[in-house]
Amino acid sequence: MAAPLTEAAIQQVRQLVVDGELVSGQRLPPEAELAESLGMSRSTVREAVRALVTLRVLDVKRGDGTYVTSLRPELLLAGIGAAADLLQNEFTLELVQVRRILEPAATAMAARQITDAELSDLEACLHQMSVASSHEELVEYDEQFHHIVATAAGNATLASMLTGVSSRTTRGRAWRGVIETSATARTMAQHAEILAALRARDPKLAEAAALMHVSTTEAWFRTVLGAAGR
Amino acid sequence: MAAPLTEAAIQQVRQLVVDGELVSGQRLPPEAELAESLGMSRSTVREAVRALVTLRVLDVKRGDGTYVTSLRPELLLAGIGAAADLLQNEFTLELVQVRRILEPAATAMAARQITDAELSDLEACLHQMSVASSHEELVEYDEQFHHIVATAAGNATLASMLTGVSSRTTRGRAWRGVIETSATARTMAQHAEILAALRARDPKLAEAAALMHVSTTEAWFRTVLGAAGR
DNA sequence: ATGACTTCAAACGTCTGATGTCTAGCTTTT
DNA sequence: AAAAGCTAGACATCAGACGTTTGAAGTCAT
Structure with a gap:
């Protein structure tokens, strides 16, 4: 079958949030680490992160890191x-x-x-x-x-x-x-x-x-x- | 100021849809062409496309091309x-x-x-x-x-x-x-x-x-x- | 000791180019 | 004409490099 790696990454990170392993305001590991731990390249991780940013689940602060948003309804x-x-x-x-x-x-x-x-x-x-x-x-x-x-x-x-x-x-x-x-x-x-x-x-x-x-x-x-x- | 190129790309493509230059079901130019016409690299374009796919505005068919979805409320x-x-x-x-x-x-x-x-x-x-x-x-x-x-x-x-x-x-x-x-x-x-x-x-x-x-x-x-x- | 300035490592943003894989359509064969 | 195979084009993923920004540690003058 196909290998929608990016989609898988999106779901995995999303699940971490749903399961409460990543809570509001928490900082994610750097893209490089995430890539390694998920077994994919940084580009792919970035696409997944970009998707979750679009959904307002994550917020990327350039030069600093990626954080989980407040997850409030307004967002x-x-x-x-x-x-x-x-x-x-x-x-x-x-x-x-x-x-x-x-x-x-x-x-x-x-x-x-x-x-x-x-x-x-x-x-x-x-x-x-x-x-x-x-x-x-x-x-x-x-x-x-x-x-x-x-x-x-x-x-x-x-x-x-x-x-x-x-x-x-x-x-x-x-x-x-x-x-x-x-x-x-x-x-x-x-x-x-x-x-x-x-x-x-x-x-x-x-x-x-x-x-x-x-x-x-x-x-x-x-x-x-x-x-x-x- | 900063240069959120990806964000700009998202808005530009989105605007094309809003303005009706891209209609439902239409196929987008290949990533390479899009990248050139928007003046950015393929990676950046891909991130933008990924964001719009997440919003269900675009639909990527691997090996074929990228298309505008039906844009129906269900989506x-x-x-x-x-x-x-x-x-x-x-x-x-x-x-x-x-x-x-x-x-x-x-x-x-x-x-x-x-x-x-x-x-x-x-x-x-x-x-x-x-x-x-x-x-x-x-x-x-x-x-x-x-x-x-x-x-x-x-x-x-x-x-x-x-x-x-x-x-x-x-x-x-x-x-x-x-x-x-x-x-x-x-x-x-x-x-x-x-x-x-x-x-x-x-x-x-x-x-x-x-x-x-x-x-x-x-x-x-x-x-x-x-x-x-x- | 305090405050402002400088320096620096870490992290994200973007680009380039190569390789893998899939799809649609055409070609060939039967 | 229908089925099997072939190919060009397009997306998927990867690897590595370089630029920019940020937060914080460190420095220095007051």
């Missing part, structure tokens, strides 16, 4: 965002649908435990959006707004996944739609409604406000993709 | 499952919580459009589970059951994410709990209830049945992690 699930950007148009609506499920749930959770500091941050975001002078700025603070809400839900895994499905490109396209349809005022109002619900610590209301917001985005994509897409 | 989001297995115990509960959000929603969607063939498959799974003779077999058919439901929801992106958060290790641990607490009969009954709701094409009921099921799992993990975990 390991960051790939979702990258993946979302690569999905074809065909799946844009699917992404929004997932967001439609996650965002209301997360917003409801946030309503139960959001801090005053986070509420202030949200208000600041809202203000920045209202005075934004460029499309990029608008998207930037919109992203920040939703990220704060997701984080306030107190579930890092959920927050990472939600952030991932709300990738920047999708968000950018949605805002272009908002502007084209002169719905900026309405969208801003929706954000204000979400903030108000959170401030009132009203989970049900927050859930509803978030659903309204995502649904607007969904409707926009449905018309665009339905008309031009295919 | 690009498969990493979620791998990531879930690497998450520390600390985040197990977070994963279950996400599943608690996604699974009822997906099950409700499935109730609206599941096919008769899929219903038959589910029944077959259920039967296999009832006569399973080993722990592995049980987990196997349980996994299959939920995967069919997720797929029947008609959203490949959602299905991939749901499958990802229901990683095999987590599922295995949950079943161990089911057996330890002699709750096998009850768990089987819950699956039957989900199937019944789907068969009745009753979204609300299906949602409720799925929520009940996931909540049982969540409760189990809460006791285990609360007691021994820390």
Whole structure:
């Protein structure tokens, strides 16, 4: 049979992490040693390490060594965002649908435990959006707004996944739609409604406000993709 | 500044895919040509290719060439499952919580459009589970059951994410709990209830049945992690 | 003794070139 | 025309060399 040595190396090192023989923050043996102990050349080990770096399991510090990352959800699930950007148009609506499920749930959770500091941050975001002078700025603070809400839900895994499905490109396209349809005022109002619900610590209301917001985005994509897409 | 050539190569090739210059199924130039056109050595190009293979963007066929994958959600989001297995115990509960959000929603969607063939498959799974003779077999058919439901929801992106958060290790641990607490009969009954709701094409009921099921799992993990975990 | 500067060994980053192995497609044979 | 064998091209792996960066030990002036 074939000899996918690199793949084997990836699995072996990965297994060391799963089994707890390599813990978060720990330093790996130098590439040369690893190569010898795994019975392969340094090039092959490097390819394996590169793969695990891509998965955010390892972190290489040049001139120093290779370390195991914190293995936190924010890192390991960051790939979702990258993946979302690569999905074809065909799946844009699917992404929004997932967001439609996650965002209301997360917003409801946030309503139960959001801090005053986070509420202030949200208000600041809202203000920045209202005075934004460029499309990029608008998207930037919109992203920040939703990220704060997701984080306030107190579930890092959920927050990472939600952030991932709300990738920047999708968000950018949605805002272009908002502007084209002169719905900026309405969208801003929706954000204000979400903030108000959170401030009132009203989970049900927050859930509803978030659903309204995502649904607007969904409707926009449905018309665009339905008309031009295919 | 530093010269992360490999990283640059990854981004460049990735950008070619995003920009549509490399479409799904297309073959890339040979490593040698790529190296020359990107102005770097073959080793470096290989590391970049390896990274993109890990992300399931490229697929290397030895002796033949390197191709762009289908870029479907099942591929690009498969990493979620791998990531879930690497998450520390600390985040197990977070994963279950996400599943608690996604699974009822997906099950409700499935109730609206599941096919008769899929219903038959589910029944077959259920039967296999009832006569399973080993722990592995049980987990196997349980996994299959939920995967069919997720797929029947008609959203490949959602299905991939749901499958990802229901990683095999987590599922295995949950079943161990089911057996330890002699709750096998009850768990089987819950699956039957989900199937019944789907068969009745009753979204609300299906949602409720799925929520009940996931909540049982969540409760189990809460006791285990609360007691021994820390 | 303290702080800043210098030196240096270790480790990663990149390149080169050679050899092994596999695949697809063509050629030959039947 | 179908099956067996052959070959060019492409990936897999290896070995070795050299460049760059980093952290820390060591040095020196204050």
